[in-house]
Amino acid sequence: QKEVEQDPGPLSVPEGAIVSLNCTYSNSAFQYFMWYRQYSRKGPELLMYTYSSGNKEDGRFTAQVDKSSKYISLFIRDSQPSDSATYLCAMSMGAQKLVFGQGTRLTINP
Amino acid sequence: EAEVAQSPRYKITEKSQAVAFWCDPISGHATLYWYRQILGQGPELLVQFQDESVVDDSQLPKDRFSAERLKGVDSTLKIQPAELGDSAMYLCASSQDRGDEKLFFGSGTQLSVL
Numbered sequence: 001q002k003e004v005e006q007d008p009g010p011l012s013v014p015e016g017a018i019v020s021l022n023c024t025y026s027n028s029a030f031q032y033f034m035w036y037r038q039y040s041r042k043g044p045e046l047l048m049y050t051y052s053s054g055n056k057e058d059g060r061f062t063a064q065v066d067k068s069s070k071y072i073s074l075f076i077r078d079s080q081p082s083d084s085a086t087y088l089c090a091m092s093m094g095a096q097k098l099v100f101g102q103g104t105r106l107t108i109n110p
Numbered sequence: 111e112a113e114v115a116q117s118p119r120y121k122i123t124e125k126s127q128a129v130a131f132w133c134d135p136i137s138g139h140a141t142l143y144w145y146r147q148i149l150g151q152g153p154e155l156l157v158q159f160q161d162e163s164v165v166d167d168s169q170l171p172k173d174r175f176s177a178e179r180l181k182g183v184d185s186t187l188k189i190q191p192a193e194l195g196d197s198a199m200y201l202c203a204s205s206q207d208r209g210d211e212k213l214f215f216g217s218g219t220q221l222s223v224l
């Protein structure tokens with residue numbers, strides 16, 4: 001079993017929809033949780049960064065961490081075609097290597 | 111905006127040949143990482159440097175891979191000899207310091223081994 005599980009999709013939604021992306025993990029020592037966005041043939045770009053449990057909002061993006069359930073989510077409101085990308089969750093124990101999920105490929109249809 | 115620079119962007123080689131990738135991190139970033147990303151998967155850490163020292167190379171296949179960061183700035187990752195299974199995107203990332211979990215990635219080198 002992988003430390004971090006993420007549904008690879010693909011996920012296709014119409015423009016303006018609310019998108020929900022999720023990851024589960026098995027290592028309760030993870031403290032730092034991140035979401036990266038990766039466009040085709042590009043490197044990952046840090047989108048959201050959360051320490052421990054709770055919610056964090058940045059514009060149309062909201063990240064949620066539920067450590068009791070070992071479950072993290074990323075919500076995208078009013079989705080745009082430019083949001084079409086692969087979304088990677090990542091987590092670490094602090095000063096340790098990031099462990100990435102497989103990535104979810106998302107397409108927003110105009 | 112400061113970026114992590116990587117070259118080349120694409121590399122095609124034949125198996126058993128040697129290849130090398132170069133990375134220049136964001137100025138002032140002490141920690142440098144090399145990741146490998148196979149198509150359809152998330153990146154996996156190969157090696158982590160703190161300044162010029164290796165702090166984690168547990169996942170680096172040392173029989174064929176080597177990495178160096180001699181002056182604690184730019185870095186080179188080498189594969190010799192390349193194998194078909196090495197085809198992947200090789201990503202370099204940097205962070206301000208070892209305790210900083212915010213990594214900034216370069217655009218990567220896409221390696222194809224024929």
